[in-house]
Amino acid sequence: xxxxxxxxxxxxxxxxxxxxxxxxxxxxxxxxxxxxxxxxxxxxxxxxxxxxxxxxxxxxxxxxxxxxxxxxxxxxxxxxxxxxxxxxxxxxxxxxxxxxxxxxxxxxxxxxxxxxxxxxxxxxxxxxxxxxxxxxxxxxxxxxxxxxxxxxxxxxxxxxxxxxxxxxxxxxxxxxxxxxxxxxxxxxxxxxxxxxxxxxxxxxxxxxxxxxxxxxxxxxxxxxxxxxxxxxxxxxxxxxxxxxxxxxxxx
Numbered sequence: 001x002x003x004x005x006x007x008x009x010x011x012x013x014x015x016x017x018x019x020x021x022x023x024x025x026x027x028x029x030x031x032x033x034x035x036x037x038x039x040x041x042x043x044x045x046x047x048x049x050x051x052x053x054x055x056x057x058x059x060x061x062x063x064x065x066x067x068x069x070x071x072x073x074x075x076x077x078x079x080x081x082x083x084x085x086x087x088x089x090x091x092x093x094x095x096x097x098x099x100x101x102x103x104x105x106x107x108x109x110x111x112x113x114x115x116x117x118x119x120x121x122x123x124x125x126x127x128x129x130x131x132x133x134x135x136x137x138x139x140x141x142x143x144x145x146x147x148x149x150x151x152x153x154x155x156x157x158x159x160x161x162x163x164x165x166x167x168x169x170x171x172x173x174x175x176x177x178x179x180x181x182x183x184x185x186x187x188x189x190x191x192x193x194x195x196x197x198x199x200x201x202x203x204x205x206x207x208x209x210x211x212x213x214x215x216x217x218x219x220x221x222x223x224x225x226x227x228x229x230x231x232x233x234x235x236x237x238x239x240x241x242x243x244x245x246x247x248x249x250x251x
Contacts, residue, residue: 037063045076049117049248050145053237056107057082065094068109078109079144081137081237104136104236108144117146118247120174122240124149125163125190127156127180130205135179137236138201138243142177145244157185170194175243179236181205184216191225197246199239200230 012018031041044052054067064080068091071078078098083091088100088107098109122142126135132153142149150173155163163186170176170193178187179201187200200223202216209215213233220230231238 036066038067050241050244051076051078053141054078054080055082056080056084056087061087061090064091068095068098068107072109072111075111077111077114077144078107079141080107081105081141083107101136101140103132104140105133106137106140108140110144114144115146116148117249118148118174118244119249120247121148121150121172122175122177122243122247123152123169123173124177124240125152125155125179125186127154127178127182127186128205129154131179131181131203134201134203134234134236135177138177138179138240141237141240142244145240147244147247155186156180156182157189160189163189167193175199175246177201177236177239177243179203179239180220181213181216182207182210184219187220187228187230188223188225191223191228194227196227197243198225198228199243200228201236201239202230202233204234 009018013020041052044050051071054064056064068078068080082105084105085102091107092098092100095109098107100107124135124138126132135151135153139149139151150169152166152169170190173196175197176190176194177199178190180186181203182205184202187198191198200220202213202220204213206215217230217233220228231242
């Protein structure tokens with residue numbers, strides 16, 4: 001349950017439009033709800049500013065249906081990551097208002113408009129077309145968390161002029177997410193050009209010696225550019241969440 005929902009309930013009680021018993025019924029699942037297959041953290045939005053996000057990989061359709069239904073019951077927007085197309089289409093049968101995002105491999109349900117909370121723009125850069133799935137996950141997550149997001153795809157170090165031709169996007173951003181596989185060099189290049197936080201995301205893209213993204217991960221961890229931080233392999237969601245916290249306007 002988000003702050004706006006609780007404020008609405010409390011205001012209705014104070015104005016006599018809602019009884020105490022009805023308010024208690026609305027709030028009874030705080031701070032968490034035992035669904036059997038999951039213990040849903042309804043206090044997440046109050047503590048951290050964003051509702052709990054569903055990691056869809058490995059969850060059954062029945063489990064996803066239960067969790068999504070409980071979140072919607074509490075008035076929360078829903079973001080489910082790592083949802084394959086077959087699972088996404090099946091869930092849309094239960095939740096017609098849901099949107100499946102093919103590139104990002106994610107499902108969303110927006111009960112209410114996303115409130116813009118970012119003080120500036122988040123720029124998501126990816127090195128190659130093969131990295132787009134991870135980059136798209138970052139773009140979708142950052143947007144759903146209330147940020148203006150710009151994207152710049154296929155500008156890896158094999159053709160650096162493609163990145164340099166768009167220097168204006170780098171200077172306009174408040175936080176930059178850089179997604180790259182292979183040797184993972186792109187975040188170091190970006191980090192050497194800007195005066196803002198750079199969050200590097202290694203991907204599992206690459207030939208055999210890339211070791212499923214380990215080569216890119218180690219390259220990014222060893223970056224000589226100051227101000228570059230690194231998340232786990234293929235973790236576009238984690239990068240966008242961290243970027244949102246950095247970019248968020250605080251009261």
